[in-house]
């Protein structure tokens with residue numbers, strides 16, 4: 079088999095057309111040199127070469143952050159970038175020959191659109207939500223989807239720190255007063271936060287960051303979580319929500335929206351809190367019963383509240399959108415003193431946007447180059463440790479198939495002519511994903527290996543990396 083024939087075989091295995099031999103640096107090496115300067119010298123694992131990276135086409139819409147574009151360009155991928163979303167017919171045309179697409183929340187990737195995406199292996203949602211993508215159809219078509227749920231954790235934690243001080247010092251009220259010409263220099267019921275107790279409900283990505291920041295400000299931190307989580311610093315986990323409520327001067331919520339967390343704070347919980355305590359919610363709007371909060375504030379039980387999220391939120395920016403038509407208590411809430419209301423901006427910072435760019439682009443690159451689906455939202459999460467540098471003639475097999483009995487037996491029969499160094503498989507719903515590193519593979523055998531896997535009855539997609 080000539081070098082050109084072998085190259086063509088790989089092109090076919092990747093379902094990618096274009097000139098072979100276009101790239102001399104392997105994708106993994108170029109990624110490492112950018113993000114871990116000097117790391118290449120110590121690297122003892124083999125960089126996989128999935129294909130000629132110059133032939134990988136990525137379509138980026140909706141002004142995805144520059145950090146992502148740089149990562150893709152450094153890989154040698156062809157990047158087509160648009161500041162806005164595309165009309166459906168244009169998107170259908172564009173999606174036909176790209177291998178990856180990056181979107182934010184406006185682009186809807188429906189079944190109708192995805193049906194045309196014959197070469198697509200991966201979708202990157204450069205945001206938190208993924209409901210703009212038909213996740214099930216994508217998975218059944220062998221397309222994995224990644225997002226960035228945690229890149230803005232620090233931004234939320236910092237906002238909460240600001241709100242703790244702002245509530246304790248009634249800064250919102252003083253600022254509004256002075257904007258309207260009123261000079262009101264008071265110290266009554268204004269506090270330092272040093273030595274006060276912060277109760278964090280939900281000690282995940284945001285809650286735990288906040289814990290560290292709050293301790294640095296001199297606060298005592300306690301937290302309640304449904305799972306046991308190791309305490310950071312001097313913080314302490316408490317056994318029940320009631321215990322947290324009864325001990326905290328500030329209660330802040332950092333839990334997901336689930337049926338268990340709906341109205342987690344309502345009238346009985348406000349009653350269980352210390353007199354004059356403060357409430358902060360930057361998690362999800364369903365977690366606090368806001369009508370009950372309004373009553374607890376009117377009675378003086380709660381001294382202040384900061385809300386960033388609401389059960390119903392306007393779909394766009396604009397005046398007069400936050401009103402009683404949207405949420406029945408809106409006018410009562412906005413008329414209260416020492417209440418900070420923000421329009422779901424907890425994670426909205428420049429830093430969060432750029433780290434979303436890095437996080438999602440890195441996930442896509444790792445999936446394209448190495449097959450790792452860790453963090454995928456619609457797909458079985460599978461990864462294998464790197465191949466060693468001295469492992470020549472090794473091939474990584476990526477095989478996506480319907481989750482039905484007997485498939486592994488068929489696949490392992492095909493692989494059994496080679497040494498299976500390691501193998502991992504997992505399933506999620508109707509879709510399963512197998513990764514295997516096999517050694518002692520003659521390059522000339524790859525075409526046959528690929529064709530045999532392609533012909534198996536329940537195959538969704540096959541990729542070979544070498």
Ligand SMILES: NC(=O)c1ccc[n+]([C@@H]2O[C@H](COP(=O)([O-])OP(=O)(O)OC[C@H]3O[C@@H](n4cnc5c(N)ncnc54)[C@H](O)[C@@H]3O)[C@@H](O)[C@H]2O)c1
Nearest residue numbers: 280281282283284285303304332333334335360361424425
């Ligand atoms: N305001 C914003 O702009 C913004 C930005 C990012 C995230 N968020 C929201 O913040 C919340 C927390 O995000 P995260 O990244 O820290 O999530 P996470 O998944 O890292 O942590 C959530 C924690 O809550 C715990 N938990 C779940 N149910 C619970 C319950 N009933 N009682 C107590 N603990 C419970 C979990 O065990 C976990 O430790 C989420 O709702 C997220 O959507 C808001």
